[in-house]
Amino acid sequence: MTEPMPPGGSTSGKEGGALTQEQPGVSAASTTLPLRHSLRAAAIDPKLHDITEKFTEACNALKIGQLVKDEYFTLFESIGALEIMDTKMDSGFLQPGETLDEVYDTLAPLLPEEVIGIMDQLLCYEMAWHTGYPLSQTLLTSVYIDKLLWPEPRSVEQAQFYRGYVSEERRPGLLLRVLRAYCLALVKCVDSGIAVITNRDFFEEEDICTHTYNRVLFPQVGADVFVGELEDVIQNVQECAEEYITDDLKKAMLVRLEFRKNFLAALDLECPLDQLNKHWPLMQSNLVAINVTHQLGKPVEGSFSTKIQRRLASTVPPRPIVVLEFKDAFEKLKQLCADCEEATRFTSLPQNPLEYQSFMWAFASRSPPPLTYSRSYLSNLLFHPSSDLSILLQSDLGSLVFPASVVLDPSNWALSPPQNPNLPKDKRFQLAQLINDFTERAGHAYLEFWTALGQNRCRLRRMLCHAILGFDQVQNDAYTIDEGIMALTQEMGSAPENEIMPYPLTTWSYYRKLWMMEKVVFLGFEQDIYLPDEFAAQYHFLSTIASTRSRLLTNVSTHINAKYRRLFAAEGQTLRVATLVETANYVDSLLAESIGVHELSTALAKFWMVVLYLGLLGGKKLARPFSSPELRYELRMKPFWTLQPAEVPPFEEFRRDVWSYGPYDKLTPRFLEDLQNPQAELWMELDEAVKRAKEAWAQVKRFGAKSARAEGVEESWKREIQGVLASCVALGVAVAGIKGQAPKDLGEIRVEIPKVGSGKRYREGWVVGKVCRG
Amino acid sequence: MSDQTAQPATDELHYVQYEVEKEDVYLPAIRQLISKDLSEPYSIYVYRYFLYQWGDLCYMALDSSNNLIGVVVCKLETHRSGTFRGYIAMLAVQESHRGKGIATKLVCMAIDAMTARDADEVVLETEVTNTASLKLYERLGFLRSKRLHRYYLNGNTAFRLVLYLKPGTATKRPPEVGDFGQYAQYGDAEEELRSREGIQAQTRIT
Numbered sequence: 019m020t021e022p023m024p025p026g027g028s029t030s031g032k033e034g035g036a037l038t039q040e041q042p043g044v045s046a047a048s049t050t051l052p053l054r055h056s057l058r059a060a061a062i063d064p065k066l067h068d069i070t071e072k073f074t075e076a077c078n079a080l081k082i083g084q085l086v087k088d089e090y091f092t093l094f095e096s097i098g099a100l101e102i103m104d105t106k107m108d109s110g111f112l113q114p115g116e117t118l119d120e121v122y123d124t125l126a127p128l129l130p131e132e133v134i135g136i137m138d139q140l141l142c143y144e145m146a147w148h149t150g151y152p153l154s155q156t157l158l159t160s161v162y163i164d165k166l167l168w169p170e171p172r173s174v175e176q177a178q179f180y181r182g183y184v185s186e187e188r189r190p191g192l193l194l195r196v197l198r199a200y201c202l203a204l205v206k207c208v209d210s211g212i213a214v215i216t217n218r219d220f221f222e223e224e225d226i227c228t229h230t231y232n233r234v235l236f237p238q239v240g241a242d243v244f245v246g247e248l249e250d251v252i253q254n255v256q257e258c259a260e261e262y263i264t265d266d267l268k269k270a271m272l273v274r275l276e277f278r279k280n281f282l283a284a285l286d287l288e289c290p291l292d293q294l295n296k297h298w299p300l301m302q303s304n305l306v307a308i309n310v311t312h313q314l315g316k317p318v319e320g321s322f323s324t325k326i327q328r329r330l331a332s333t334v335p336p337r338p339i340v341v342l343e344f345k346d347a348f349e350k351l352k353q354l355c356a357d358c359e360e361a362t363r364f365t366s367l368p369q370n371p372l373e374y375q376s377f378m379w380a381f382a383s384r385s386p387p388p389l390t391y392s393r394s395y396l397s398n399l400l401f402h403p404s405s406d407l408s409i410l411l412q413s414d415l416g417s418l419v420f421p422a423s424v425v426l427d428p429s430n431w432a433l434s435p436p437q438n439p440n441l442p443k444d445k446r447f448q449l450a451q452l453i454n455d456f457t458e459r460a461g462h463a464y465l466e467f468w469t470a471l472g473q474n475r476c477r478l479r480r481m482l483c484h485a486i487l488g489f490d491q492v493q494n495d496a497y498t499i500d501e502g503i504m505a506l507t508q509e510m511g512s513a514p515e516n517e518i519m520p521y522p523l524t525t526w527s528y529y530r531k532l533w534m535m536e537k538v539v540f541l542g543f544e545q546d547i548y549l550p551d552e553f554a555a556q557y558h559f560l561s562t563i564a565s566t567r568s569r570l571l572t573n574v575s576t577h578i579n580a581k582y583r584r585l586f587a588a589e590g591q592t593l594r595v596a597t598l599v600e601t602a603n604y605v606d607s608l609l610a611e612s613i614g615v616h617e618l619s620t621a622l623a624k625f626w627m628v629v630l631y632l633g634l635l636g637g638k639k640l641a642r643p644f645s646s647p648e649l650r651y652e653l654r655m656k657p658f659w660t661l662q663p664a665e666v667p668p669f670e671e672f673r674r675d676v677w678s679y680g681p682y683d684k685l686t687p688r689f690l691e692d693l694q695n696p697q698a699e700l701w702m703e704l705d706e707a708v709k710r711a712k713e714a715w716a717q718v719k720r721f722g723a724k725s726a727r728a729e730g731v732e733e734s735w736k737r738e739i740q741g742v743l744a745s746c747v748a749l750g751v752a753v754a755g756i757k758g759q760a761p762k763d764l765g766e767i768r769v770e771i772p773k774v775g776s777g778k779r780y781r782e783g784w785v786v787g788k789v790c791r792g
Numbered sequence: 793m794s795d796q797t798a799q800p801a802t803d804e805l806h807y808v809q810y811e812v813e814k815e816d817v818y819l820p821a822i823r824q825l826i827s828k829d830l831s832e833p834y835s836i837y838v839y840r841y842f843l844y845q846w847g848d849l850c851y852m853a854l855d856s857s858n859n860l861i862g863v864v865v866c867k868l869e870t871h872r873s874g875t876f877r878g879y880i881a882m883l884a885v886q887e888s889h890r891g892k893g894i895a896t897k898l899v900c901m902a903i904d905a906m907t908a909r910d911a912d913e914v915v916l917e918t919e920v921t922n923t924a925s926l927k928l929y930e931r932l933g934f935l936r937s938k939r940l941h942r943y944y945l946n947g948n949t950a951f952r953l954v955l956y957l958k959p960g961t962a963t964k965r966p967p968e969v970g971d972f973g974q975y976a977q978y979g980d981a982e983e984e985l986r987s988r989e990g991i992q993a994q995t996r997i998t
């Protein structure tokens with residue numbers, strides 16, 4: 019690197035210039051560069067050697083392009099490297115005649131319409147930030163905000179559009195004070211936003227940029243201070259005479275200030291749970307008024323500048339300001355408010371983890387997908403300090419495998435070990451210990467599962483893949499704990515509440531694992547991960563997982579029914595009977611749903627198999643010279659490859675099931691015969707599967723949202739079931755379009771795949787082809 | 793293998809391997825060609841990072857006057873998942889020469905070279921809307937393994953594409969599991985060629 023450092027260049031290099039020679043006496047504290055601290059005290063006189071000549075000489079021994087690096091220098095770091103004197107990389111590089119700083123006067127008087135214009139511009143940048151752009155290219159390009167935040171004010175009072183002394187006639191008038199209060203509240207809104215988003219690990223850097231570039235956004239100052247500032251100017255504006263601000267401008271200004279006040283209160287992390295649902299609805303009316311008065315404002319372009327970025331703690335040269343049109347920003351804002359308002363309903367859900375799960379899932383499925391802030395907001399409610407994950411987990415266990423059971427009886431936890439360690443421990447005490455043990459072992463995977471539900475959809479799928487491995491381990495660990503529980507309950511006698519199903523914890527972990535596996539496949543379809551010639555295979559795989567889940571649920575159901583009969587016959591068990599009935603409804607609903615998934619995916623697997631044999635999708639066949647079906651199978655099944663018990667069938671078995679008539683590109687006589695014979699097993703089975711799928715989903719619908727533990731999101735639950743039923747119908751129609759036809763009659767038939775997000779799929783995960791002619 | 797699938801594109805083109813000794817001849821042209829399709833330029837160190845260490849996995853299509861028409865840049869090393877993983881970092885063909893199989897040929901040469909060096913798998917990312925690139929790789933046998941939300945600096949979403957070259961790749965594990973615990977969190981993290989901005993923001997925060 020022989021290029022000289024440019025004057026004023028803030029490019030400091032990764033090591034913060036740890037080798038600067040000139041200032042030996044200057045201590046690390048006097049510079050803002052991240053200097054490495056020396057291990058030894060610096061008391062000894064430093065000896066300076068000029069190595070320039072040696073260095074230059076040594077460099078000559080290198081070839082051009084030769085890389086000098088240790089083995090720890092990664093691609094990641096090479097991407098972080100900069101080129102001095104390159105306009106796109108060197109933040110200190112100025113074009114000829116370009117000035118380093120902005121020359122905008124933040125004390126120059128503004129017109130009321132300009133204040134409104136700037137407020138709306140700021141709103142656009144705020145929403146651009148919410149959609150993922152860095153503050154450096156959005157809000158921090160405002161000269162007004164820059165003035166408020168830099169040099170760093172020691173108090174809110176000091177955060178002005180000027181520093182130090184200004185003459186009387188230059189002091190900001192009402193309009194500038196309005197703008198200041200608005201800007202300060204806006205800055206606090208961003209701060210509160212960041213606090214919610216970074217509160218736990220809900221967000222990923224791909225979602226939103228929480229970097230504040232060394233600007234301090236008043237994290238220590240409570241929101242009420244900024245509300246106070248707003249209230250002051252609101253009053254001033256209200257009292258202001260008509261000759262200074264006309265009525266409509268006044269109204270427009272006031273509604274923006276009101277909105278900011280409400281927004282600030284809504285975003286406040288300290289807001290008590292029972293107050294949460296107060297603020298968001300208030301904003302709805304503000305929003306309408308802001309939208310209709312937007313055209314009154316007059317933007318002030320000069321009050322935003324890319325140059326400020328040079329003074330932010332970033333090594334990247336100024337990058338263009340992000341433009342988000344008001345119309346789009348407004349839509350985002352509306353969405354944010356609606357999503358957060360919806361999220362507040364979480365606090366009034368029936369207290370049950372399965373209700374929570376339905377809610378989280380429905381929330382993540384909202385369209386358009388909720389912004390990062392809204393997702394974090396909901397996750398913060400889920401992981402509120404008042405909620406306890408182990409209680410959630412135990413309630414989860416109770417809902418499926420320990421209904422009305424002694425195992426989870428709260429009084430078990432009230433017992434203590436015997437004083438004398440030689441005496442036997444109380445059995446109930448031992449049960450509590452076993453459950454605690456399990457809770458501890460399952461805790462991590464369980465937490466990951468809930469965290470996943472709050473992520474963006476792409477990450478949700480990847481995180482579920484990981485959680486599945488976690489639950490695989492949990493299931494494995496559960497086995498011995500189960501044996502302990504089974505032995506204890508057996509010793510406790512034959513009262514109905516002592517009766518438990520065989521291997522309850524194993525069953526529960528396995529159930530959870532299978533559920534997540536199904537979701538991973540679903541999300542694969544939803545995210546366009548599978549190529550069309552994988553459709554049959556993936557639906558086939560889905561059908562096998564769902565049928566395993568059905569079997570598991572059947573065991574649970576058998577146990578519950580037996581227990582129900584015994585409890586019902588016994589005296590004084592009304593409460594337990596009621597709990598059991600509730601669980602039975604839930605399990606019946608789940609069972610119907612798992613059958614629905616199994617049958618519909620079986621039908622789809624067969625449908626796509628026929629379509630693929632007939633080549634009805636058009637397009638060229640993929641030659642795939644570097645791959646083989648076996649290798650692709652291994653790659654596709656990788657997330658599930660190691661699970662125990664084995665979920666991935668051996669390739670030969672898979673081949674037999676999915677390519678029952680040989681490879682896709684060879685039509686065997688057997689296939690052609692079956693194709694044209696509506697009575698062939700192929701078609702009979704397909705029709706049967708569609709029919710059974712319809713029945714199963716209709717049954718799920720009849721059981722209702724309450725049984726499915728989706729009472730809190732009944733509307734979207736109903737829509738979902740309706741969508742699946744519509745998919746069944748559409749599949750029946752598609753099958754009828756192909757069944758029994760001779761290949762020559764199929765000549766003009768094409769099958770279209772409804773595109774993801776086109777609104778042409780009844781459910782994104784259920785891909786039903788559309789049969790078209792011509 | 794690749795020669796059967798990629799028909800010779802244009803007669804006067806010839807395909808050559810990169811040579812580190814000729815950096816001054818090749819690198820400026822490579823940078824120029826690649827930069828055209830990037831919102832943010834890579835610094836020269838990114839190119840050197842690849843070309844100095846894996847120059848033999850970089851192939852170029854040159855016309856009869858030795859102008860650069862297309863290029864593919866790769867790396868191949870042991871990934872923390874335990875596989876010997878090839879990565880296609882950059883691929884571009886001059887706009888006027890697209891649609892003639894040049895990129896296909898270049899990618900085939902790179903995969904052949906990686907296969908010869910015993911790679912387990914080849915991976916890359918591409919924008920979900922880059923139809924040409926998706927078609928090209930999927931025709932060669934790649935599958936989409938995951939979707940990466942807002943992977944690029946411009947906010948666009950990517951697919952991770954993967955090609956297994958050897959059986960047993962799915963179950964490979966790193967030799968010393970302990971050291972990788974922290975990274976192994978989500979299987980293979982999505983680190984590769986992300987934006988400079990994102991990376992710098994990260995290095996600053998830590």
Ligand SMILES: CC(C)(COP(=O)(O)OP(=O)(O)OC[C@H]1O[C@@H](n2cnc3c(N)ncnc32)[C@H](O)[C@@H]1OP(=O)(O)O)[C@@H](O)C(=O)NCCC(=O)NCCS
Pocket residue numbers: 638829882883884885886889890891892893894895896897916917918922923924925927928931
């Ligand atoms: C991607 C790129 C390298 C392809 O180069 P190329 O030499 O045209 O590629 P090929 O001719 O070998 O193959 C491209 C395939 O995509 C198809 N294709 C090209 N443009 C397409 C488009 N807009 N829509 C659909 N298909 C398209 C071609 O028809 C061809 O498929 P076919 O052989 O089945 O017909 C080139 O478009 C490019 O440089 N793009 C910009 C950089 C880039 O996107 N790089 C990839 C990032 S990983």
